[in-house]
Amino acid sequence: xxxxxxxxxxxxxxxxxxxxxxxxxxxxxxxxxxxxxxxxxxxxxxxxxxxxxxxxxxxxxxxxxxxxxxxxxxxxxxxxxxxxxxxxxxxxxxxxxxxxxxxxxxxxxxxxxxxxxxxxxxxxxxxxxxxxxxxxxxxxxxxxxxxxxxxxxxxxxxxxxxxxxxxxxxxxxxxxxxxxxxxxxxxxxxxxxxxxxxxxxxxxxxxxxxxxxxxxxxxxxxxxxxxxxxxxxxxxxxxxxxxxxxxxxxxxxxxxxxxxxxxxxxxxxxxxxxxxxxxxxxxxxxxxxxxxxxxxxxxxxxxxxxxxxxxxxxxxxxxxxxxxxxxxxxxxxxxxxxxxxxxxxxxxxxxxxxxxxxxxxxxxxxxxxxxxxxxxxxxxxxxxxxxxxxxxxxxxxxxxxxxxxxxxxxxxxxxxxxxxxxxxxxxxxxxxxxxxxxxxxxxxxxxxxxxxxxxxxxxxxxxxxxxxxxxxxxxxxxxxxxxxxxxxxxxxxxxxxxxxxxxxxxxxxxxxxxxxxxxxxxxxxxxxxxxx
Numbered sequence: 177x178x179x180x181x182x183x184x185x186x187x188x189x190x191x192x193x194x195x196x197x198x199x200x201x202x203x204x205x206x207x208x209x210x211x212x213x214x215x216x217x218x219x220x221x222x223x224x225x226x227x228x229x230x231x232x233x234x235x236x237x238x239x240x241x242x243x244x245x246x247x248x249x250x251x252x253x254x255x256x257x258x259x260x261x262x263x264x265x266x267x268x269x270x271x272x273x274x275x276x277x278x279x280x281x282x283x284x285x286x287x288x289x290x291x292x293x294x295x296x297x298x299x300x301x302x303x304x305x306x307x308x309x310x311x312x313x314x315x316x317x318x319x320x321x322x323x324x325x326x327x328x329x330x331x332x333x334x335x336x337x338x339x340x341x342x343x344x345x346x347x348x349x350x351x352x353x354x355x356x357x358x359x360x361x362x363x364x365x366x367x368x369x370x371x372x373x374x375x376x377x378x379x380x381x382x383x384x385x386x387x388x389x390x391x392x393x394x395x396x397x398x399x400x401x402x403x404x405x406x407x408x409x410x411x412x413x414x415x416x417x418x419x420x421x422x423x424x425x426x427x428x429x430x431x432x433x434x435x436x437x438x439x440x441x442x443x444x445x446x447x448x449x450x451x452x453x454x455x456x457x458x459x460x461x462x463x464x465x466x467x468x469x470x471x472x473x474x475x476x477x478x479x480x481x482x483x484x485x486x487x488x489x490x491x492x493x494x495x496x497x498x499x500x501x502x503x504x505x506x507x508x509x510x511x512x513x514x515x516x517x518x519x520x521x522x523x524x525x526x527x528x529x530x531x532x533x534x535x536x537x538x539x540x541x542x543x544x545x546x547x548x549x550x551x552x553x554x555x556x557x558x559x560x561x562x563x564x565x566x567x568x569x570x571x572x573x574x575x576x577x578x579x580x581x582x583x584x585x586x587x588x589x590x591x592x593x594x595x596x597x598x599x600x601x602x603x604x605x606x607x608x609x610x611x612x613x614x615x616x617x618x619x620x621x622x623x624x625x626x627x628x629x630x631x632x633x634x635x636x637x638x639x640x641x642x643x644x645x646x647x648x649x650x651x652x653x654x655x656x657x658x659x660x661x662x663x664x665x666x667x668x669x670x671x672x673x674x675x676x677x678x679x680x681x682x683x684x685x686x687x688x689x690x691x692x693x694x695x696x697x698x699x700x701x702x703x704x705x706x707x708x
Contacts, residue, residue, distance in 0.1 A: 179231035179277055187224055188270040191263055194221050198256055211252035212259060222249070232269070232276040236393060241265040260510055264474045271473070275315055294375060300324065300334065300382070302371035307334060307384065319349070323387055332368060333387040339372075339379035346381070352448045353383050359422050363415025365435070365446040388435035388444065392499070396431055396506060402521050404441055405503045406557075410550065411443040412496055417546035420489040424448065427487050429495035430475045431502070474508050475499070478537050490539035493549070497534030497542075500527065509535065526560035527553070555706045562695040569688045579673040582608065583666050586659065595631075595639035596651065598658055603635040607672070612638075612665035619661055625654050627661055 197218050198210040212218050222245055229242050241262055248258035269276055300307040307324040314321035319337040326332055337349045356367040369384035392408070400408070412434060419426060426433075426448060433447040477494035479485040502508055504524065505515040518525030530553050533543040543549050588599035611617075613630045621627065625640060633639045640654060 179228060181273075181277060183224070184228050184232070184273065184277075187221065187228060188266055188273070190221060191266060191270075194218055195259065195263065198259060201252055209253065210256040212255045213249040213252055218249075236397070237265050237268050238276065241269065257511060264510075267473045294320075294322065294336065294380075298375060300371070300373050302369050302384075305369055305384075307332065309334070313387075324384070326384075331387045332384050334382050334384050336380045336382045339381055349381065355422070355424055355448055356383075359418070359424075361415060361418040363411050363443060363445055364419060365444055365448075385446075386437060386444075388446075389438035389440075390436050391432055392434035392436070392443065392503075393431035395436070396502060399506075400503050402504065402524060405500070405524070406527075406553070407441060408443050408503065409496070409500050410553075411441075412445065412499070413546050413549055415443065415445040416489070416492050416496065419445070419448075420492070420546070425487050425489055426492050427480070429492050429499070431499060434499075477539065479539055488539055490542045490544050493534055493542050493544055493546075494539070497531055500534075501531055526556040529556055551706055555702055558702060559699050562699055566692050566695050569692050579670070579677055581666070581670045582673065584608065584662060586662065589655065591642075592633075592639070594642055594644065595633070596642055596654060597633055597637055597639045600636045600638075604632070604638070605669070608665055608669045609638070611668055611672075612661050615665070615668065617664050617668065619657070619664065621657055622650070622653060625657070 194212075194217070197215045198212045201209040201211045225245050226242075229238060229245070232238050244258055244262045244265070248262070249255055294309065296309060296311070298309045300309060305326045307326050310323035310325065312320060313323050313333060319335050321333050321335045324332050324334050337346065339346065353367060353370055356365055357370075360366065365385050367383045367385055371382060373380050373382065412429075416426065416429070426445065428447060429445070433445065435444045435446050436442070437444070475495040475498050477487075477491045480487060480491060498508055501514070501517060504517045504520045504527075507515050509515075516525075517527045517531065530543075530549070533552065534549070536542050543552060582605075584604060585601045586598050587601045590597050590599070609630075609632060613627050615627075619627065624643075629640055630638045631641070638658075640658070646654075
């Protein structure tokens with residue numbers, strides 16, 4: 177169905193008036209809660225939006241708006257939160273309405289190219305290379321992006337802008353090319369080539385860049401493994417650190433403008449089309465006006481929403497803070513009670529502390545420059561790790577492991593190779609044997625048949641050598657003495673094992689206390705040095 181363009185514009189223009197319908201919920205127990213869902217004017221506006229939005233080009237922004245209209249505003253408790261989210265999405269649609277309308281009915285491929293004055297298979301030449309156009313892979317307020325293949329068969333992307341667009345947009349495009357050509361960084365889009373082409377009665381200027389496989393938006397939707405989030409965040413910060421050091425403020429940092437090459441987790445900052453550049457990079461006399469409405473409304477810092485307040489490097493930091501939280505929660509913080517990182521994964525709860533230092537109303541209060549952000553994140557990660565180690569140590573209760581009584585018993589006896597052999601019911605430890613044979617303890621014995629004469633026969637046997645002329649009474653006495661020695665050895669060995677267990681417990685407790693004290697000292701000095 178064709179969209180009613182004027183109707184859609186009227187609905188979007190009504191947003192401020194509809195917002196005025198939000199009124200405090202009845203009752204005094206929650207005075208800050210505002211409701212709108214029962215208002216007739218709102219319900220009419222909502223119904224008309226339900227009818228018109230499905231006729232627009234469908235992307236994440238439109239889909240989220242439709243979901244909010246269908247599923248939100250059910251009871252009043254979340255009306256204000258739902259409305260703010262809906263307002264943010266509708267504002268983006270309003271700013272880019274022409275793009276949402278142009279591709280509405282998904283015309284045949286040839287009709288798209290004809291309308292855009294570009295065709296699949298078109299040959300694009302520059303001073304250094306030739307390119308064959310492929311599919312359209314992206315679109316935005318400042319241009320369209322196509323896949324392409326160069327003479328070497330390498331896949332690239334080409335961003336086109338019509339020369340007959342506004343002078344200001346054309347100058348911004350020129351500044352974007354100039355900045356990216358002059359400043360190379362692994363986390364900033366690289367411009368490989370550029371040129372001018374005349375196709376289908378239309379002039380285009382363009383630049384060539386690597387063809388990226390995915391956007392951060394796509395990764396967030398699919399779910400980013402939590403162990404990868406910090407590396408992606410660091411890459412974004414590193415890219416901004418370099419851009420800011422060169423005098424550039426991106427001003428449009430959002431997941432759609434962060435790309436990834438195939439098989440890579442290294443984030444690439446793209447689309448510097450509305451960036452504010454230093455005088456060194458302003459090769460044309462253009463300045464992004466403060467009144468301009470940015471496409472990244474949901475990621476806009478408070479100063480971007482205020483008239484006459486200039487953007488700064490901290491403006492980009494605010495957007496990155498929102499992205500950090502979103503990579504874990506898949507939600508964009510907008511008000512108190514937002515879902516925190518620790519709510520999703522307690523192992524990364526420490527990042528909430530970093531977020532709090534970046535997500536502040538006053539730009540001057542945001543943690544900055546980027547070196548401080550990276551240092552703070554490292555410090556918080558190390559402190560979190562040490563805190564977990566201390567908690568683990570505190571939970572450990574070293575219990576005395578009682579080895580119990582050792583009771584070896586003679587269960588058999590025999591004559592073997594000139595020896596009176598005593599067979600026991602269990603294996604005899606070396607320490608036990610050393611005590612019975614060589615220990616200092618009171619005992620009875622026959623001269624020549626003392627404990628030190630005992631030898632080990634296997635793991636559970638002891639033997640007393642015989643001269644060969646012993647009588648039965650003599651052998652009975654040897655056996656009786658042997659049983660007495662065994663009883664004493666059992667008692668002394670058991671006592672010694674308990675002493676060893678107690679000493680082991682004492683050493684483990686002392687070692688654990690030392691580890692905890694060392695960890696606390698590490699935290700103290702790491703914090704002091706970080707604050708120097």
